[in-house]
Amino acid sequence: MNQIPIGNRDLIRAINLSIILNTIKTHGTIARAEIARLTGLSPATVTGITAELIQDGLVFEKEPGDSSGGRRPILLAINPHGGFVVGIKLMEDHALGALTDLEATLIVKHSLSLSENEPLKVAQTLGQLVTELLAQTVVSDTTFTEQAGENPIAPAPRLMGVGVGLAGIIDAGQGVVRQSPFFGWQNIPLRDLLQEQVHAPVYVDNDVNTLAFTEKWFGAGQGVNNFLVVTLGRGVGLGIVANGQFYRGARGGAGEFGHTVVQPGGIACTCGKQGCLEAYIGDHALLSQAQEAFQRNELSHLPRTPEELVDLAEANEPAAQAIFSHAGMLLGQSIANLVNIFNPERILVNGEGIRAGHWLFDPMCAAIQEHTMPGLRADVDIRIEPLGDDAWARGAASLVLHELFESPVRRQREPETV
Numbered sequence: 001m002n003q004i005p006i007g008n009r010d011l012i013r014a015i016n017l018s019i020i021l022n023t024i025k026t027h028g029t030i031a032r033a034e035i036a037r038l039t040g041l042s043p044a045t046v047t048g049i050t051a052e053l054i055q056d057g058l059v060f061e062k063e064p065g066d067s068s069g070g071r072r073p074i075l076l077a078i079n080p081h082g083g084f085v086v087g088i089k090l091m092e093d094h095a096l097g098a099l100t101d102l103e104a105t106l107i108v109k110h111s112l113s114l115s116e117n118e119p120l121k122v123a124q125t126l127g128q129l130v131t132e133l134l135a136q137t138v139v140s141d142t143t144f145t146e147q148a149g150e151n152p153i154a155p156a157p158r159l160m161g162v163g164v165g166l167a168g169i170i171d172a173g174q175g176v177v178r179q180s181p182f183f184g185w186q187n188i189p190l191r192d193l194l195q196e197q198v199h200a201p202v203y204v205d206n207d208v209n210t211l212a213f214t215e216k217w218f219g220a221g222q223g224v225n226n227f228l229v230v231t232l233g234r235g236v237g238l239g240i241v242a243n244g245q246f247y248r249g250a251r252g253g254a255g256e257f258g259h260t261v262v263q264p265g266g267i268a269c270t271c272g273k274q275g276c277l278e279a280y281i282g283d284h285a286l287l288s289q290a291q292e293a294f295q296r297n298e299l300s301h302l303p304r305t306p307e308e309l310v311d312l313a314e315a316n317e318p319a320a321q322a323i324f325s326h327a328g329m330l331l332g333q334s335i336a337n338l339v340n341i342f343n344p345e346r347i348l349v350n351g352e353g354i355r356a357g358h359w360l361f362d363p364m365c366a367a368i369q370e371h372t373m374p375g376l377r378a379d380v381d382i383r384i385e386p387l388g389d390d391a392w393a394r395g396a397a398s399l400v401l402h403e404l405f406e407s408p409v410r411r412q413r414e415p416e417t418v
Contacts, residue, residue, distance in 0.1 A: 013049070016041060020049050021058065022405055024076050029062055031073035050076055057082035058102070058404075078102060083160040084137070086130050087397025089207060090166040092117075092182035095126055098393035099133045102160075104218045104401060106390055108136045117183040120193060127197025130162055159200045163399030164190065165207035165392060167235060171252040172205040178252060181235075181270060203399040205248075208255060210395030211350065211387070212239030212246060213402050220348055220383060227346040228338060230257065232331070232353025236278045242342065246402075257338075258282065262330050277334050281327040283353065293319040306355060313359045324359035331360070332367025339372045339380055350385040 019039050024030055036046045053059035059082075062075040080101040089096045096111045112129045114122060168180040175191020177183075195202045205213075212229045215221035221229075221241060229239035236258030240247040248254050258278030259271050266275030267285070279285050283306045290309050294302040298319035303309040312320035335347065353360070361384060369377060 016045060017049050017053070018406065020046060021053065021078075024053075024059060025078050025405060029075040029077045031075055033073060035076070080105065083158050084134070085160055085397045085400045086133055086162045087210070087393045087395065087399070088126055088129060088162065088164045089210075089392035089396055090122070090126070090164055095122075095129055096390075096393050097126075097129045097133050098390060098397055099137055100394055100397045102401065102404070104214060104394050104398055106394060108133060109390060109393060110136060117185075119183075119185060119188045119190065122183070123190065123193035123197055126162075126164065126194050130159075130198050134159065159198070161201040161203065161400035161403065162194065162198055163210065163396040164194065164202065164204045165210035165396040165399070166204075167207055167237070169251075169253045169256070170204055170206045170209075172203070172209070172248060173252075175202065175204045177204070201400070201403070203403065205396075205399055206237070206239075206252065206255065207392060207395070208237030208239045209246060209248065210399055211391065212241055212395075213398035214391065214395040215239075215348055216241055216246075217398055217401055217405060220346065220385065224345050226342065226344045227348065228342060228344050230335065230338075230347060230349045231351035232281070232349065233351040234283050236282060236331075236353075237351075238338070240342070257334070260334060260337075262334060277330060280330050281353075286323055286327060289323045290320065293323065306352070310356055310359070313356070321359055324356050325363045327356075328360040328363030329367045332364035333371050335364070335382075336368045336371035339368070339376050343376055344380055346381045346383065348383050348385050350387045350391075354384055354386055 019041070020035055023035050023038055027034075032046050032050060033043065035041070035050070036043045039046070050059060054061065057079055059076050060079045062077050080103040082102055084107075085100050085102065085104075087098045087100065092114075094111050094113045096109065098109045099107045101107060110129060110133050112125055112132070114125055116122075166177070166180065167182060168185075169178040170176070171178050175189060177185050177188040177190050179186055180188070191202045191204045208229060208231050211231065212221065215227070215229060216224075221227050225241070225244040227241050231237040231239075238255040238257035240255055259269065259273065259276045261273065261275045262277045262280060263275035267279040268274050269276035269279040286306060286309060287303065290299060290303050290312075293299045299312060299317055300315075301312075303312055303320075309320055309323065313324055338344070338347070365382070368382070
């Protein structure tokens, strides 16, 4: 079993490097003396580590800052083009990849179809996707050069890692897909299979967790120590950040929000149980309810997609509005339970399901208000965030950025078994 070697010099240096890197990232531009003051590290330590970061291309020097007297200090900033990161959203029939810089800014994206779901074949396709993303990247002075006073920042194009997000129960520490609802996989070492293809560090996690990484490092979760990410669409997912750390459970199974039971003995769910939240508010569930309403002559036509069901609600068809209203009530009731359990500062609701707009969210908010324990509702800020497919791939890229910016002490890695 791996143990953290207390007092190990390399570990202490890695911790200090992470502290300094995060301080620069947080402040945008900052002088070495200010880093020393904010972190409590010695000026010599700051000078030595920042020199290393500059040499590695992760940090660069910018124009001198303001001075209260004497020589103006040289400012430091994160070099967003100090390396490349690839994020992949793996779905049942295709994989969407995004190449980003160190600020998770999308540079280029590409997708490939999956011809089969055998694990090695999928890993080979993902390796091909990484290769094609890198090949599409045109590194030029105009694209990857940033002016810092008189000195341009030279690009340092290198692949720092690949992150993969997919639905299911993922042991992120081991890079193992314990259970995949789309592929029927069990205990597949996807990380190792892909690392053999790309020869770079690979990180694998549940796709909703990847969105939580993006929110924490670059989005609405910055500076928020306790927040939840709820995703709506084909499934219903949950990402958990508690006390500033990502919570995955004992072996990666935390966050199966869609499989909490809202109606014992109710509708059969794809997981094999009955009455799961997902079986009532997932995209497939909504369309099934619409089909039943159509058969009762309550809808003017049968919607084939969730978007068409939204159109019927917008056209003031009561049955369509009722479907979303009931789903919103169940969602709000379930989110209230999350508030009562986690007492989060913020809940971010996103995913394809937010297309339903106020037809879903008005009853959701009413149910949250009704079912949240008095005193806790005022603590939480609930935000609806429209996100496209790119966000999922960028989220997967943030798995790699998490490893770059997070302190070694705070990284949650599952212990390796002997």
